[in-house]
Amino acid sequence: MTPIDGKADTILSGGPIWCGLAQGTAEALALRGGKVLAAGRLSDVEMLAGPGTRRIDLRGRLAIPAFHDAHMHLMSLGRRAKRLDISPGAVSSVADIVQLVGVRAQSLAPGTWITGSGYDHDRMVGKRHPTRWDLDKVSPDHPVWLGRCCGHMGVANSAALKLAGISRDTPNPPGGVIVRENGEPTGLLQERALEVMQEAMPAPKIEELVEAIELAGQRCLSHGIGSVMDACVGIVGGWSDVEAYEAAERAGRLPVRVTMALGGGGLAGIAEEAFAKGYLTGKGSGMLRVGPVKFFTDGSAGGCTAAMSKPYTNGDLGVLMFSDRELDEMVGHYHHRGFQVAVHAIGDAAIDQTIRSFDKACADGTCSHRRHRIEHCGFIDERQMGEMQRLGLIPAPQPVFVRDFGDTYLNVLGEQRSAGCYPMARWQRRGFRPAMSSDTPVSDVNPFVNLYAALARTTLGGEVLGAEERLTLAEALSAYTENGAYACGVDDRLGTLEPGKVADIAVLNGDPFQAGVADLKDVEADLTLLAGRVVFDRQGEVR
Numbered sequence: 001m002t003p004i005d006g007k008a009d010t011i012l013s014g015g016p017i018w019c020g021l022a023q024g025t026a027e028a029l030a031l032r033g034g035k036v037l038a039a040g041r042l043s044d045v046e047m048l049a050g051p052g053t054r055r056i057d058l059r060g061r062l063a064i065p066a067f068h069d070a071h072m073h074l075m076s077l078g079r080r081a082k083r084l085d086i087s088p089g090a091v092s093s094v095a096d097i098v099q100l101v102g103v104r105a106q107s108l109a110p111g112t113w114i115t116g117s118g119y120d121h122d123r124m125v126g127k128r129h130p131t132r133w134d135l136d137k138v139s140p141d142h143p144v145w146l147g148r149c150c151g152h153m154g155v156a157n158s159a160a161l162k163l164a165g166i167s168r169d170t171p172n173p174p175g176g177v178i179v180r181e182n183g184e185p186t187g188l189l190q191e192r193a194l195e196v197m198q199e200a201m202p203a204p205k206i207e208e209l210v211e212a213i214e215l216a217g218q219r220c221l222s223h224g225i226g227s228v229m230d231a232c233v234g235i236v237g238g239w240s241d242v243e244a245y246e247a248a249e250r251a252g253r254l255p256v257r258v259t260m261a262l263g264g265g266g267l268a269g270i271a272e273e274a275f276a277k278g279y280l281t282g283k284g285s286g287m288l289r290v291g292p293v294k295f296f297t298d299g300s301a302g303g304c305t306a307a308m309s310k311p312y313t314n315g316d317l318g319v320l321m322f323s324d325r326e327l328d329e330m331v332g333h334y335h336h337r338g339f340q341v342a343v344h345a346i347g348d349a350a351i352d353q354t355i356r357s358f359d360k361a362c363a364d365g366t367c368s369h370r371r372h373r374i375e376h377c378g379f380i381d382e383r384q385m386g387e388m389q390r391l392g393l394i395p396a397p398q399p400v401f402v403r404d405f406g407d408t409y410l411n412v413l414g415e416q417r418s419a420g421c422y423p424m425a426r427w428q429r430r431g432f433r434p435a436m437s438s439d440t441p442v443s444d445v446n447p448f449v450n451l452y453a454a455l456a457r458t459t460l461g462g463e464v465l466g467a468e469e470r471l472t473l474a475e476a477l478s479a480y481t482e483n484g485a486y487a488c489g490v491d492d493r494l495g496t497l498e499p500g501k502v503a504d505i506a507v508l509n510g511d512p513f514q515a516g517v518a519d520l521k522d523v524e525a526d527l528t529l530l531a532g533r534v535v536f537d538r539q540g541e542v543r
């Protein structure tokens, strides 16, 4: 309850409160009516205490603005909990995957789909993808679809290929690849060939999607994340995705604040339908709002499908999903309709194409005000950075990819190109506001794994990629809080702890500013507050 006498309803003290990169650290924080009332010296903040003021004793722990994960896939994170876990932690070979599929097949009626996700062939014995023939041995009567960790490719068995109408006579769809051996599809489908498989699969029910949103949202709160951008709403069930988010909000089952990036073209686009129904960037509530329209222009660097200007070590250049003309049209179309636009571009060729499209769309000079974004933006050169700056484009990078995929980058791109990937420090020095994010379930939703990657730039194999691109902890925290809010257009309310801003706060289990970089991986959130309300309490410490 908000005291009527102008006093604070809550005071946090007893530990450092990091309020933002420019704001620095405060001794105490007063909240009132879900907002920050004051941040500063303990003696000053104490003057706002009244008899009814609730106290949160930090006991030396650090409090920060709640994390803002500006590029992730909330619904997919929740749905993954129900799929076969074939991530590197769960399997180490194709044989392990085949065994898991076989066990699942025995418990399901013939004809029922078996889905799994998260495999990384580069981190398995033999470094190869499963094939339809591997899977057919244990599941001749169940259609099977297994997604790779990057989300840009996956493997189907023969039953699934048949349902999708894919045979040796099927040509590659535009922007997609049906991988073949002696002309016969191996089951591996890449990029826009995934759409064909998606259409063959049964549509998920709204209630299933709401469950996924709730489950994943709770998980976010447990990591101190208060806000996210779902980076491709529509990719799971088309318009049902929007309906599911709205149903979740109505039912009080939306645990975190969500900005919806509307899938705009290819991969189940819903942006046109959204516009026809009156949806536009910025509309919505404090919990659920419309963000950018999202396009994919290339794939992933680890899967060698990100579009590069120079070949991978295997001689490929990656995959551009659209021609220049197509992308110009799509970007221009949604820019002129008034949307923020977010374009997935990882390779330098895709980034170049994207910058050119924004340049044409924004000839009227409205680009920077719209906060258009390049998602991932992994392999970028100095000239492109200058162009992005001129156009006011925001990069939304994932330093955690250095940790998770850095060893693969070294294999497929060599040392020099890998070292310059996701150049966080260069962006920081140039005055960009990189919106650091997890892309979960591609990488871990846990922000501290990502923060560690931004500070250490160490791969899972122990190699350091581009030590000069390391951030300080304060810079990384800023990139994961206020920069996320900026990229999602909510920095007027969220992202820092300043008077008047919404009191979304994470209390950590220690003070990482006092600990070593390696200890970051063990940090977790003890408390998460949304608008001053305790929504996660690991130890049950707040009454």
Ligand SMILES: [Zn+2]
Pocket: 071, 072, 073, 231, 439
């Ligand atoms: Zn993504």
